[in-house]
Amino acid sequence: MKVVNDIKNYRSDKKSILTIGTFDGIHIGHQKILKSLVAQAKKENLLANVLTFFPHPRMVLQKESQIKLIDTLKEREDFLRKLGVDNLIIHPFSVAFSKLTALEFIQNILVKQLKIDSLYIGYDHRFGRNREATVEDLKSYGQQYDFKVNIISAQQIATIAVSSTKIREAIALGDFVKVHHFLGRPFQLRGTVTKGEGIGRKLAFPTANLNVNIPYKIIPPQGVYLVSILLEKGVFYGMMNIGTRPTLSGKNESIEIHIFDFNEDLYGKMITVCLYEKIRDERKFDSLEALKTQLIKDKKKCKRTLTVKGLI
Numbered sequence: 001m002k003v004v005n006d007i008k009n010y011r012s013d014k015k016s017i018l019t020i021g022t023f024d025g026i027h028i029g030h031q032k033i034l035k036s037l038v039a040q041a042k043k044e045n046l047l048a049n050v051l052t053f054f055p056h057p058r059m060v061l062q063k064e065s066q067i068k069l070i071d072t073l074k075e076r077e078d079f080l081r082k083l084g085v086d087n088l089i090i091h092p093f094s095v096a097f098s099k100l101t102a103l104e105f106i107q108n109i110l111v112k113q114l115k116i117d118s119l120y121i122g123y124d125h126r127f128g129r130n131r132e133a134t135v136e137d138l139k140s141y142g143q144q145y146d147f148k149v150n151i152i153s154a155q156q157i158a159t160i161a162v163s164s165t166k167i168r169e170a171i172a173l174g175d176f177v178k179v180h181h182f183l184g185r186p187f188q189l190r191g192t193v194t195k196g197e198g199i200g201r202k203l204a205f206p207t208a209n210l211n212v213n214i215p216y217k218i219i220p221p222q223g224v225y226l227v228s229i230l231l232e233k234g235v236f237y238g239m240m241n242i243g244t245r246p247t248l249s250g251k252n253e254s255i256e257i258h259i260f261d262f263n264e265d266l267y268g269k270m271i272t273v274c275l276y277e278k279i280r281d282e283r284k285f286d287s288l289e290a291l292k293t294q295l296i297k298d299k300k301k302c303k304r305t306l307t308v309k310g311l312i
Helices: 028-044 057-061 073-083 102-113 135-145 154-160 164-172 176-183 288-308
Strands: 002-005 016-020 047-054 087-092 116-122 148-152 187-194 208-211 223-231 234-243 254-259 270-280
Touching (some): 016 028, 028 047, 028 073, 073 087, 102 135, 135 148, 164 176, 176 270, 208 270, 234 270, 234 288, 270 288
Parallel strands (some): 016 047, 016 116, 047 087, 116 148
Antiparallel strands (some): 187 208, 187 270, 208 254, 223 234, 223 270
16 A cells, blocks of 8 residues: 555556545444445456545644544554555645635546546535535536545444444543444554563563653553553563552553563564453552552453453
8 A cells, every 4th residue: 555645746647436534543434435445446447545634624623622533644554554445645634725615626636636436425425615515516526527426325324333433432431342343453552662660570560661652642541451462473462551650659641561471671662552441440559569469360350351252
């Protein structure tokens, strides 16, 4: 898959099938659309293209919006590549871009620049300045400019009953079983391992401190989670704590991962953590010994769950 930054940098004489959206958290609904698009493109010897925007339109048009995104751009790219998309076009969303009329968008972008043969779009999609144009307008433009419009019906979308908003709500509640169901895959955190204070090692629970360093990425609520960790050597399992470490009188939130049966140096390495379910809330213990006792219980609970899930 080729990643193209900015519509103006897209170059191809081959016609394409295109879908448009923010695609935050490429959930099972998005996947259904994208798989259909890719299959149709292969059948007709066309390019399977996705047009998305960054920053998220709400970040630009609603300045007070504190929206956090389910996937980073890199995570979005990786998953679209797995689905077989040919070109991911990431256009910088701006106030000026939002003021393009529907006709300007159709003529200059879809027809002249992206050379679409057909468009996959939701039944309630609106586009152009102030979202002025409807799907019916799009069909009319399609007849005028010789491209087909494939409408994803309300019935198709209703059978999936999932949205990025619902996923964000489930993340906020710490319900990662539901998140996994909606995404068709575990929610991920990706970041660099940084040096900590070494307290975990003293408790016989060494931890990798994760620095996500993407300000717009949604971070799960504080608590202890069952996770898997994707490393160069393969997939490992463990438990992760998100919180301020109140037993140690911590003030700043941190993300710490204890990897089961693993004792290698990961400092400076980029790792991916997949969340399966929340084990418990973070809480303050009377002593480090009491904390260690709880960590032993947490580890046993995680391993029982992994056994039940057939993962170990």
